[in-house]
Amino acid sequence: MGVPLNDRSQNILEAIVEDYIQTAEPVGSRAITKRHAFDLSPATVRNVMADLEEMGFLISPHTSAGRIPTEKGYQYYVESLLKVRDLPTEFRSSLEDDSRFAGKSMEDVMQEVGHLLSGISRYTGLVMAPRFNSTVFRQIEFVRLSKGRLLVIFVSESGLVQNKVIEPGIDFSQRELESITNYLNHRLPGMTITQVRERIAVELHEEQSRLNKLQKQALELSDQALQGDIAEQVYVAGTSHMLEQPEFTSPDSMMKIMRTLESKQQLIDLLDCSQAARGVQIFIGSQSSHAEIEGCSLIAAPFSGHKGAVGTLGVIGPIRMNYSQVIPIVDFTASLVSRILDRES
């Protein structure tokens, strides 16, 4: 990224970013020399700071205040200066405490994970469950609700459960449904939902003749059941932590941020980016693509069982976020959830 910085400049930039992360106040030359025992006078630091400002790493809110990092400043800090700390053992053990997840459904686990993320990081935790279409089909069940109305329940290999209501033209008896269920559950497991859909389409159109009535009904029913995308599930926890941040004290910004965190769709878009990646990803400020969320950074990581169901989790907070603390939290949590997913299957 452009001009390389010499050691002294790096140290000072690091000090400024870290001080600002802690205090949320513009940091001045004197403050730096005091807190970090560089053997430099404030005047020297001032000169360096002026350089850093010229290079675009810092900015002064006004003449007589200290300086704060720009987005570029944070980026440089995260890429080159940041020392990722180990996850404190207290958190580690709190996360590894399996009893927390015992007897819980997958949804409840996701929700709990969200709360853990937000509780430990003291920012807002996000968990996006694996997109159902990419999960591996395990089992389907039909429940007859009333004349012509059926409840369909899918279970994925990773233990995720989804259900919807359909109204096929025909009113199946419980007996018929059992046969259909049986047929489908012997034929479909092992494929992803998307694959299942394709397979059904093929069989219905090209192999019509070879099927008996029951088989045809079964396929038609599951075709209908799988139609329409199943909405992504996002779990958000600790939104109020956002309001605790000094950068969001103004009522306006509070409303703005809360509205964004309320819109599941925006969060899905946000998390979708990290879906494909591997490992922890960091989006600083406007880097977070569809930047509805000004002034925020996102630290996200995908998780997945070995059967391939891929979800994303992360922490969202102000740009002035404690990166060195949050990154290991997200990292560890993602691998934790991956382990849980594996265990289920």
Next chain:
Amino acid sequence: MGVPLNDRSQNILEAIVEDYIQTAEPVGSRAITKRHAFDLSPATVRNVMADLEEMGFLISPHTSAGRIPTEKGYQYYVESLLKVRDLPTEFRSSLEDDSRFAGKSMEDVMQEVGHLLSGISRYTGLVMAPRFNSTVFRQIEFVRLSKGRLLVIFVSESGLVQNKVIEPGIDFSQRELESITNYLNHRLPGMTITQVRERIAVELHEEQSRLNKLQKQALELSDQALQGDIAEQVYVAGTSHMLEQPEFTSPDSMMKIMRTLESKQQLIDLLDCSQAARGVQIFIGSQSSHAEIEGCSLIAAPFSGHKGAVGTLGVIGPIRMNYSQVIPIVDFTASLVSRILDRES
């Protein structure tokens, strides 16, 4: 409630409450005579207002401001003065638009209802799904996840689906599970979950001898599956509307209210009160019992299918809430959801 008010005082109180609901500003004597064509001078109105203040219906924030209603004032207004308006047809038709709920699972319906409530009322919408223990059992399914780990899925008569993970000591085969499922699904439907639990306990202890191995295993498994309370489900929508209210502009109160709305448990406690009641209930300010939520009122109503699954929905907003608008919204929505529940069964 104490001294009855004469017509003129009532009219003026009504005018003050309504003006204040609209403007959120203390209303003065002059403002009243202008907006509502009483044939009175400001001076007369002032006298009446002084009386109303003495009786505890009004209060002045300070000497030279107008007056605002006290909780008692709102209560009197709601009980005696309020004319509940009809639900505007636009909302009515928007709510009755069934396509909105087509193909959705019960959870999705609840969530959608929450959004409707908040969208139409412009306050925060709450929906509490029927307590699972009180719903009527319809079907149970077991899915073998891995060695020793089972996914249990319950479906209630009203179409609600719940699932959890259990680890019985034994590792059942898929075949065994099918038999067990079959046995249970022929014996248990028609009872509430609570009744099912009692029945199982009885059979396991008192009729041990009469059961064969499979039956015993089946009962033990379902006993374990039903152990532990299943958490209430609450859906909250439109929390950011709360921040739009002028009474919550201060950062402190914003944080307070958001924290409360984030805590599902507090909301459950809140909504639980109206569980038993019939029809719309109104809790004004500190009336809302476990009053963690200062300055808020709750309008809630239970809904239920004819099979008895009872949930609660409502709208929460500032005490200065538009009661005449929100009450019919909640009323209508509750009956709408009841209808949907019935349809499912």
Next chain:
DNA sequence: TATTAGCACTCGCTTGTGTTGAGTGCTAAT
């Protein structure tokens, strides 16, 4: 007797004016 006009009074809000102090940039000395 009920109502109203008139008036002095209260008090929060806005506006304007210093004052303070942290922090800067520049220059000259080291």
Next chain:
DNA sequence: ATTAGCACTCAACACAAGCGAGTGCTAATA
């Protein structure tokens, strides 16, 4: 190359003055 010294800037705070909406009281009016 570094640093001490110094003039300068500017947000933030505090204080005072003035405004104005609204009140309560009193005396006049229907």
